[in-house]
Amino acid sequence: MITLENVTKIFESPSGAITAVDHVSFEVPEGEICILLGPSGCGKTTTMKMVNRLIEKTGGKIFVDGKDIDDYDPVTLRRTMGYVIQQIGLFPNMTVEENIMVVPRLVGTPDAKARKRAAELLGMVALDPGIFLKRFPRELSGGQQQRVGVARALAADPPVLIMDEPFGAIDPINRETIQDEFLKMQANLKKTIMFVSHDIDEAVKMGDRIAIFREGRLEQYDRPDTVLAHPTNSFVREFVGGDRTLKRLRLVRVGDAMHPGAPYVFPEDRIGDAVARMHEYGHRSIVVLNREDMTPTGLIRLAEVEEARGSCGEHAMRLPGRVHVDADLRRAVSEMFTQDTTWLACVDSDGRFKGHITQRAITHLLGETYRHPNEGVVPDTRRQRGEAVLEPETGPIPGAPA
Amino acid sequence: MGMAVPRSVWMWVLVVGAFALGAWAQSAGLIADILWRWEDIVFLARQHMQLVAISGGLAILVGVPLGILLSRPAMRRMAETLMQGLNVGTTIPTLAVLALSMTFLGIGTVPAIFALWIASLLPIVRNTYIGILEVPAALREAAQGMGMTNLQMLWRVELPNALWVIFAGIRTALAINVGTVPLAFLIGGGGLGELIFTGIALAETGMMLAGAIPTAILAVLTDFLVATVARFTVPRGVNPLAR
Numbered sequence A: 001m002i003t004l005e006n007v008t009k010i011f012e013s014p015s016g017a018i019t020a021v022d023h024v025s026f027e028v029p030e031g032e033i034c035i036l037l038g039p040s041g042c043g044k045t046t047t048m049k050m051v052n053r054l055i056e057k058t059g060g061k062i063f064v065d066g067k068d069i070d071d072y073d074p075v076t077l078r079r080t081m082g083y084v085i086q087q088i089g090l091f092p093n094m095t096v097e098e099n100i101m102v103v104p105r106l107v108g109t110p111d112a113k114a115r116k117r118a119a120e121l122l123g124m125v126a127l128d129p130g131i132f133l134k135r136f137p138r139e140l141s142g143g144q145q146q147r148v149g150v151a152r153a154l155a156a157d158p159p160v161l162i163m164d165e166p167f168g169a170i171d172p173i174n175r176e177t178i179q180d181e182f183l184k185m186q187a188n189l190k191k192t193i194m195f196v197s198h199d200i201d202e203a204v205k206m207g208d209r210i211a212i213f214r215e216g217r218l219e220q221y222d223r224p225d226t227v228l229a230h231p232t233n234s235f236v237r238e239f240v241g242g243d244r245t246l247k248r249l250r251l252v253r254v255g256d257a258m259h260p261g262a263p264y265v266f267p268e269d270r271i272g273d274a275v276a277r278m279h280e281y282g283h284r285s286i287v288v289l290n291r292e293d294m295t296p297t298g299l300i301r302l303a304e305v306e307e308a309r310g311s312c313g314e315h316a317m318r319l320p321g322r323v324h325v326d327a328d329l330r331r332a333v334s335e336m337f338t339q340d341t342t343w344l345a346c347v348d349s350d351g352r353f354k355g356h357i358t359q360r361a362i363t364h365l366l367g368e369t370y371r372h373p374n375e376g377v378v379p380d381t382r383r384q385r386g387e388a389v390l391e392p393e394t395g396p397i398p399g400a401p402a
Numbered sequence B: 001m002g003m004a005v006p007r008s009v010w011m012w013v014l015v016v017g018a019f020a021l022g023a024w025a026q027s028a029g030l031i032a033d034i035l036w037r038w039e040d041i042v043f044l045a046r047q048h049m050q051l052v053a054i055s056g057g058l059a060i061l062v063g064v065p066l067g068i069l070l071s072r073p074a075m076r077r078m079a080e081t082l083m084q085g086l087n088v089g090t091t092i093p094t095l096a097v098l099a100l101s102m103t104f105l106g107i108g109t110v111p112a113i114f115a116l117w118i119a120s121l122l123p124i125v126r127n128t129y130i131g132i133l134e135v136p137a138a139l140r141e142a143a144q145g146m147g148m149t150n151l152q153m154l155w156r157v158e159l160p161n162a163l164w165v166i167f168a169g170i171r172t173a174l175a176i177n178v179g180t181v182p183l184a185f186l187i188g189g190g191g192l193g194e195l196i197f198t199g200i201a202l203a204e205t206g207m208m209l210a211g212a213i214p215t216a217i218l219a220v221l222t223d224f225l226v227a228t229v230a231r232f233t234v235p236r237g238v239n240p241l242a243r
C-alpha cells in the first residue's frame, strides 16, 4: 500500500519557483495498479519519483505499507521497489542478463539463482532467453529494451513497482500484447503498482484506479469506469474524450453481460420442440447446437417455422455471429456492427455455446450507473483477476434478431 | 575526443615514410651507419621506454583517480574552474615544462620524469572527468533508482561507460609522452634524444636517424599497445570496435 498525504514539490529554478506537485493525497491499495494520468508536465514523474526518493518532497508525507519513507535509508527503500524509468535506462555496458541481475546482485542473491530468475523473467516479457540473455542493449529494438526494463524491475521480486511509461516505446500491436502479458503476470504476482501513462486507453485497460493530474493537482482519483462514467469536472471530461462511454465497453467482459442458460436445440430434434421451447422462454429465436461438441451451428426464427414440420437441422439458418465469453464488450459491439445484428452467440475457447448477448443488454448495463450514480459498473476486482465482475441480468431478454 | 588519428593512418605514414627513407638511406650508405650503432640504440631505447613507463604509469595512477574525484557531484563546481586551469596548462609547450622542472629539480632522471608526468597528466584527468560526466543522466538515475550506492554506481555504471573515453585520454597522453622523451635528454634524462641531438649538433645524419627512427617506431608501438589494451578491456556493449 502506498499512501500520499498532502504531498507537495516546489522546484527552485532561476526563473522562479515551480510548483510541480501541489498538495496531492491518495492511496494505492495493496496489490492494485494505480495509473497516474495527465498531459505532459502535469507532475506524474515528479509524484512517482518522490515515492522512491529520487526527488525529495517539499511537503507532505508518503507511507509505504504504513511506514514513513523518510524513516528509511533511501538506498534500502529503493531496493524494495522495482523501478522502470521513462528513458528505459538499460546499462549499455552490461548484457541483458547482467542488467536484469543488477538488483539481485545488490541484495546478495546467489548468482546461480539470479541467473535462473533472469531467464524466467525474460520469458515472462515474451523475449526468448536463448536469443536475448547474452545480447547487449544496443543490439535490441526500443520495444525489446523496454521489456527488458520491465523484467529488470521485477528481478528482486519487490512488493512495490513504480513504472514511468513502461510501454511508451512499443508499437500499438506489441503494446497490446505486452499489456495483456503484464496483466496476466500481475494476476499472479499482485504487486502494488504506480504506473505513469499519458494514454487514456492504456489507463483504462491497465488501471485498477486512475489518478488524473493537471498542473500538479490531482483532479480525480477513481476506478476507471467511474472516471469514464462520472468525470468530476470539465477538464477530466475533456481529457478522457468524447467517446468515453465507448471506452467503458472495454471494461466489461462478454461473459458478464451475456444472458446465460439460453435454450438450444440439436439438428436432429423435431421443429415442434424448437417452437415449444421458444414459447416456453418467450424468445423469438433459438440456437442450433452440434450435439457432439456443443458448438452453435445455426439459428431458427420463430416467425419462419411456426407452421413448419421436419427436423431442426432442415430449418436452421446461418448463425449471425459469435463472440468469445472472455472478449470485452467492445469486441462484441464491433462484431454486431460487422454482422449487422443485435444478437450474438457467446462461446468458450472450445467453441462451446455458453449463452447469448444482445445490444439491449449492453446498453442496459452501461446505463445502470447513470440510474444509480456514484457507482461504477465494474466492481472492485478486475476481470483480469479471473473473478466475476457483475451480476448478469436475470430473466429472458426478448431481444433476438428481428 | 582525443586520438582523432586512426591507427591505420599512422601505419601508412610509417610504411611510406620507412620506404622512402630506406631508399634514400641505402644510397647514402646510412643503413650501415645506423646498424653500426645497434648497441647504443638498444640501450637508449630501453632507457627511453623506462621514462615513458614510469612517467606515463604515474600519470595514469594519479590522473584517473583525480578525474574521478573531480567528477563527484560535491566537487562539480570546483572541478569546472580546475578544468579551465588545466586547459590553460595544456597550452604550455612541453619544452617550457621541462625547463621549469629543471629550474626547480635540477638535472637528471627525476626532473625529466616529473616534467613528462605533468605533460601526460592533463589529457588523462580531462578525459576521465569528461567521460564520466558524459555518462547519460538516465543511466545514473536508473542506477540510483534501483538502489545503488554512489560507489556502486561509479564502479558498475559510470566507469565502464566512460572507459572508452578514458582510454582515449591515455592514448593521447602516451603519444605526447613518447614524443617528448627525446627532449628530456636536454635536462639529462637520457633516452634516444641523446642520438638525435648529438647527431644534429655534429651534423651526423646517420646518428640523428639512429635516434629518430626508433623513436618513431616506439611511438607507433606504444599507441598500438594502448589501443589493444582498450579494445580488450572496454566492455563489449560500449566498445565501438567490438561487434
Ligand SMILES: Nc1ncnc2c1ncn2[C@@H]1O[C@H](COP(=O)(O)OP(=O)(O)OP(=O)(O)O)[C@@H](O)[C@H]1O
Pocket (backbone or CB within 6 Å): A011, A012, A013, A018, A019, A020, A038, A039, A040, A041, A042, A043, A044, A045, A046, A047, A086, A198
Ligand atoms: N528538476 C526540475 N527542476 C525544475 N523544474 C522541474 C524539474 N523537474 C520537473 N520540473 C517541472 O515540473 C513539472 C512536472 O514535471 P514532470 O516531469 O513531473 O511531468 P510529467 O507529468 O512526468 O510529464 P511527461 O508526461 O512529459 O513526462 C514540469 O513543469 C517540469 O518542467
Ligand SMILES: [Mg+2]
Pocket (backbone or CB within 6 Å): A044, A045, A046, A086, A164
Ligand atoms: Mg514524465
